[in-house]
Amino acid sequence: IPSFVVFDIRSAEDFAKGHVKGAINVALADVVTKADEINSIEPILVFCYTGQTAGRAVMALRLSGYTDAKVAKFGFSAWTDLSEFDKWSGKIGNIADGSPNWNTDASAALPTNLYPTWTSTSTDPAEILTERINVMLTTSGWSVAGADVLAAPADYSIYNYWGEGDYLGIGHFVGAYQYLPISFDNVSAMNPDNSNLVYCYTGQTSSITTAWFNVLGYNVKSISYGVNALRYDALVSGEKAHWHFPYHSYAFEGTSAK
Numbered sequence: 001i002p003s004f005v006v007f008d009i010r011s012a013e014d015f016a017k018g019h020v021k022g023a024i025n026v027a028l029a030d031v032v033t034k035a036d037e038i039n040s041i042e043p044i045l046v047f048c049y050t051g052q053t054a055g056r057a058v059m060a061l062r063l064s065g066y067t068d069a070k071v072a073k074f075g076f077s078a079w080t081d082l083s084e085f086d087k088w089s090g091k092i093g094n095i096a097d098g099s100p101n102w103n104t105d106a107s108a109a110l111p112t113n114l115y116p117t118w119t120s121t122s123t124d125p126a127e128i129l130t131e132r133i134n135v136m137l138t139t140s141g142w143s144v145a146g147a148d149v150l151a152a153p154a155d156y157s158i159y160n161y162w163g164e165g166d167y168l169g170i171g172h173f174v175g176a177y178q179y180l181p182i183s184f185d186n187v188s189a190m191n192p193d194n195s196n197l198v199y200c201y202t203g204q205t206s207s208i209t210t211a212w213f214n215v216l217g218y219n220v221k222s223i224s225y226g227v228n229a230l231r232y233d234a235l236v237s238g239e240k241a242h243w244h245f246p247y248h249s250y251a252f253e254g255t256s257a258k
Helices: 012-017 028-038 053-063 125-137 146-151 164-169 204-216 232-237
Strands: 005-008 044-047 157-160 196-199 220-223
Touching: 005 028, 028 053, 028 125, 044 053, 053 125, 053 204, 125 204, 196 204, 204 220
Parallel strands: 005 044, 157 196, 196 220
Antiparallel strands: none
């Protein structure tokens, strides 16, 4: 990919098995530091396993001035048709079909809450932002399985990142708010005292959104694999974003390369 600097944030072991030619293996926590180190004029493209963790890296990069950083859609799972790299196919499903905790009701009005509070070691805005980005990048446990949410949606404040048509047509978790667009104008809809969840079609957009909220100090997690893990067939029939096993196999470097 000559027009990008490629960051691959998978483990060193999996990177060694296969990666895009010229990719740089870097830990999630170090993506901004590495970007500053190489100081390239080319945009940064981030690979992970599925495109979800890469969203957090891209949000960190964009907030740090690398505004053209991008996620490699579906991660390295979509780069080659070798099954050993496929982390997606085993995660799709239709467990929400017929569930009493999934419905097509209209959304309640977004609530208005107080903003989160947190402390900083600095009073300089740029230093505060850097500190908050580092907190986000080093926070683990930022996602939750859709099956766990479907079992007990009332345990969370849930926000659906879709337009109203899909929110009503494909459905949503019982009690989930329809929350698009998200901006500083309506950020107070998120409850700083609750366990909040954001989800989308594939978990890739929600991982970026969740990272943004985490930088602001909210306790928000992304629902892994989005509705691909819950109503996959409905997404396919509706021609919405969904995983499909790659129809191609791009060249790569590593011990598994043919």
